[in-house]
Amino acid sequence: MNRKHILVALVQDRPGVLNRIASTLRRRNFNIESIAVGHIEQPGLSRMTIVVEGDDAGVEQVRKQLDKVIEVIRIADITEESPVAREMAMVKVKATPSTRSEIIQIVDIFRANIVDVSPDSLILVVTGTSDKVDTLIELLRGFGIREMSRTGTIALPRGGAGPLTIEEHKPLRRVVEQAAPEEENLPDW
Amino acid sequence: MIKTGAEILCECLIKEGVEVIFGFPGGVLLPLYDTIPRYPQLRHILVRHEQGAAHAADAYARVTGKLGVCLATSGPGATNLVTGIANAYLDSVPLLAITGQVPTHFIGKDAFQEIDITGITVPITKYSHLVMDVGDLARAVREAAHVAQVGRPGPVLLDIPKDVFQNRTEFSYPEKVDLPGFKPKLFGHPAQVKKAADLVNSAERPVIIAGHGINISRAFPELKELAENAQIPVVTTFLGIGCFPESHVLSYGWLGMHGMGYANKAVHNADLLIAVGMRFDDRATGGVSTFAPHARVVHIDVDAAEIGKNIPVDVPIVGDLKNVLQVLNKQIDRREHIGWLTQLDEWRSQHPAMEIRNHEDILPQYIIRQIHEATKGDTIIVTGVGQAQMWAAQYFYYDKPNSFISSGGLGTMGFELPGAIGAKVGCPQETVWCIAGDGGFQMTVQELATMVQEDLDINIAVFNNGWLGMVRQWQELIYNKRYFGTQLYNPDFVKIAEAYGIKGVKVSKKIDVRPAIHKAMEHKGPFLIEFIVEPEENVYPFVPPGKTIVEFLELPNPAASIKK
Numbered sequence: 001m002n003r004k005h006i007l008v009a010l011v012q013d014r015p016g017v018l019n020r021i022a023s024t025l026r027r028r029n030f031n032i033e034s035i036a037v038g039h040i041e042q043p044g045l046s047r048m049t050i051v052v053e054g055d056d057a058g059v060e061q062v063r064k065q066l067d068k069v070i071e072v073i074r075i076a077d078i079t080e081e082s083p084v085a086r087e088m089a090m091v092k093v094k095a096t097p098s099t100r101s102e103i104i105q106i107v108d109i110f111r112a113n114i115v116d117v118s119p120d121s122l123i124l125v126v127t128g129t130s131d132k133v134d135t136l137i138e139l140l141r142g143f144g145i146r147e148m149s150r151t152g153t154i155a156l157p158r159g160g161a162g163p164l165t166i167e168e169h170k171p172l173r174r175v176v177e178q179a180a181p182e183e184e185n186l187p188d189w
Numbered sequence: 190m191i192k193t194g195a196e197i198l199c200e201c202l203i204k205e206g207v208e209v210i211f212g213f214p215g216g217v218l219l220p221l222y223d224t225i226p227r228y229p230q231l232r233h234i235l236v237r238h239e240q241g242a243a244h245a246a247d248a249y250a251r252v253t254g255k256l257g258v259c260l261a262t263s264g265p266g267a268t269n270l271v272t273g274i275a276n277a278y279l280d281s282v283p284l285l286a287i288t289g290q291v292p293t294h295f296i297g298k299d300a301f302q303e304i305d306i307t308g309i310t311v312p313i314t315k316y317s318h319l320v321m322d323v324g325d326l327a328r329a330v331r332e333a334a335h336v337a338q339v340g341r342p343g344p345v346l347l348d349i350p351k352d353v354f355q356n357r358t359e360f361s362y363p364e365k366v367d368l369p370g371f372k373p374k375l376f377g378h379p380a381q382v383k384k385a386a387d388l389v390n391s392a393e394r395p396v397i398i399a400g401h402g403i404n405i406s407r408a409f410p411e412l413k414e415l416a417e418n419a420q421i422p423v424v425t426t427f428l429g430i431g432c433f434p435e436s437h438v439l440s441y442g443w444l445g446m447h448g449m450g451y452a453n454k455a456v457h458n459a460d461l462l463i464a465v466g467m468r469f470d471d472r473a474t475g476g477v478s479t480f481a482p483h484a485r486v487v488h489i490d491v492d493a494a495e496i497g498k499n500i501p502v503d504v505p506i507v508g509d510l511k512n513v514l515q516v517l518n519k520q521i522d523r524r525e526h527i528g529w530l531t532q533l534d535e536w537r538s539q540h541p542a543m544e545i546r547n548h549e550d551i552l553p554q555y556i557i558r559q560i561h562e563a564t565k566g567d568t569i570i571v572t573g574v575g576q577a578q579m580w581a582a583q584y585f586y587y588d589k590p591n592s593f594i595s596s597g598g599l600g601t602m603g604f605e606l607p608g609a610i611g612a613k614v615g616c617p618q619e620t621v622w623c624i625a626g627d628g629g630f631q632m633t634v635q636e637l638a639t640m641v642q643e644d645l646d647i648n649i650a651v652f653n654n655g656w657l658g659m660v661r662q663w664q665e666l667i668y669n670k671r672y673f674g675t676q677l678y679n680p681d682f683v684k685i686a687e688a689y690g691i692k693g694v695k696v697s698k699k700i701d702v703r704p705a706i707h708k709a710m711e712h713k714g715p716f717l718i719e720f721i722v723e724p725e726e727n728v729y730p731f732v733p734p735g736k737t738i739v740e741f742l743e744l745p746n747p748a749a750s751i752k753k
Contacts, residue, residue: 064494
């Protein structure tokens with residue numbers, strides 16, 4: 001049964017990482033809806049949020065194949081944890097004096113913000129779940145969308161420490177050695 | 190101590206235990222080639238085409254278990270390595286490919302002989318890295334060697350610009366590797382191992398499918414112990430051939446498209462598959478939806494991504510085979526499966542895959558059998574790809590691990606000659622037979638010069654049938670004999686050998702086969718035998734694509750057969 005999954009990954013900031021990840025996704029024919037990447041609290045590391053559509057087994061393959069990339073430190077599927085997921089969109093919509101007030105009403109309903117006005121268009125910024133953003137964009141289509149840009153989803157699992165939480169006192173540097181079975185190096189299964 | 194990048198590379202390779210580099214020079218590698226001679230611990234073998242360097246390093250790694258190293262210059266040198274790197278990738282071979290690159294200030298400017306080899310090899314390497322600063326070089330080499338060999342082995346590419354070879358820096362060899370994103374799981378989860386043991390102990394019709402992973406992990410005694418203790422039949426994959434002695438009473442051949450009918454039947458009728466170090470490749474499984482319909486699956490592999498990729502698994506175990514099997518074996522009860530084994534023996538007698546029918550011309554299967562008799566199985570067989578490859582796998586009894594060296598995943602024609610070179614360099618005391626088809630032989634024929642220059646005593650058997658045999662077979666069986674693009678005009682292979690200074694004989698009569706083989710083995714130095722073989726011979730059994738592995742085609746009614 002196909003549904004949207006959210007994968008979050010901790011990756012090292014080394015040249016070519018994005019290329020290798022994109023290459024893995026492309027060659028294995030995975031159905032990617034969006035990828036968002038940015039720096040995080042620890043220098044030298046980035047966090048990637050990937051929204052992929054598929055069945056559970058297929059998405060688990062995506063996760064495992066990406067885990068093989070050397071620069072990927074950790075990758076987890078947080079869909080089951082009902083994560084907090086948001087994305088941002090900027091939309092430049094056609095706005096004449098006669099349509100402007102109607103657009104502003106819609107903007108208010110969606111708690112979006114107008115950041116630029118010109119005689120025949122205005123730019124608004126909206127954040128929210130991708131469903132919310134989808135709905136707003138559909139409504140604005142009627143007025144004529146000049147240009148649009150979306151960031152893709154970013155997400156954090158709810159509650160305390162999640163799979164990608166890095167503790168303050170424990171640096172991420174790891175010394176590779178033959179681990180004994182009792183240690184933390186056990187697989188998830 | 191202050192050293193140049195070239196010196197640092199050489200010293201790091203020596204620290205990693207590298208003794209042999211297969212390479213081909215070029216402009217950007219000049220600083221390196223000026224440095225290597227000062228390190229007599231490194232033997233450089235000059236090939237004639239970079240593809241040969243990659244294949245030789247690949248085969249060297251397979252027979253020795255060490256890291257294979259190949260070296261090529263920038264641009265065309267690097268791109269010529271691509272096929273060999275892809276070959277190593279699909280067969281999980283620890284290969285370090287080092288390519289020279291144009292000086293750093295030229296990178297990105299479409300300079301002379303500049304190519305983005307790091308980008309090109311992204312999908313076919315575990316890791317690829319362009320070293321922009323000489324201060325980075327030692328760490329890069331250390332990491333590359335580590336990644337290539339640990340966990341599931343695979344090729345790694347290091348791209349080193351000319352000025353990095355020339356620049357100097359303080360050299361210190363990093364003792365530890367810091368790769369937070371690369372921590373292969375080497376020990377299976379104890380709870381999973383227990384679950385697997387329970388399944389094994391209660392199975393009525395278990396089958397072990399042993400793959401290339403057993404060879405890589407060197408888990409031969411552990412596999413033997415498991416099979417013998419619980420009396421479980423062992424079927425290998427194509428690349429697993431030799432990981433379990435084929436003369437052992439529990440050995441039941443190998444499965445798949447050209448595997449033994451009885452092996453396919455065993456897997457199809459099993460109630461438990463213990464898959465160790467194999468990845469359920471489509472050649473092994475046939476149609477996936479109808480594969481092993483009655484079996485539960487225990488899948489043990491060091492690569493988590495392979496588990497559940499092709500076949501749903503009941504008990505997944507991620508870990509190094511040697512470690513996992515040691516723990517598993519302690520929990521396995523001594524058992525017998527007399528009824529099941531009797532059934533397998535019955536299938537074996539119904540589908541005698543090792544019989545060779547009587548024929549007045551030379552049958553390729555006959556040649557393979559004669560080589561086995563002459564060597565008593567004590568040899569390394571390196572094959573090309575195609576019909577000759579399949580017959581070499583079928584009609585020879587492999588008892589020693591890593592004695593069957595063949596391109597499985599990529600199926601690269603032309604692997605045979607440079608592969609034989611790599612095998613002989615890695616195991617100079619072993620007899621090496623190169624099984625070449627007439628098509629594949631011509632793809633890397635120039636490496637005959639390497640063989641002579643390095644004085645490598647390799648026996649070469651060229652199967653000349655004037656066709657690209659495997660493709661012709663498919664055209665015959667599936668495309669109604671519409672032969673196109675498969676008939677070969679061939680040169681006189683003996684004359685070619687002699688032009689390279691290699692002794693050769695042409696054999697066209699069956700009675701001359703055995704003496705020629707003996708002559709090759711007694712001769713000191715490389716020897717080529719051109720066998721004129723029966724042209725329209727097919728490889729059986731054959732599972733047509735998409736069919737279940739038990740729907741194999743067999744040779745209709747083998748007539749009176751020669752001894753088994």
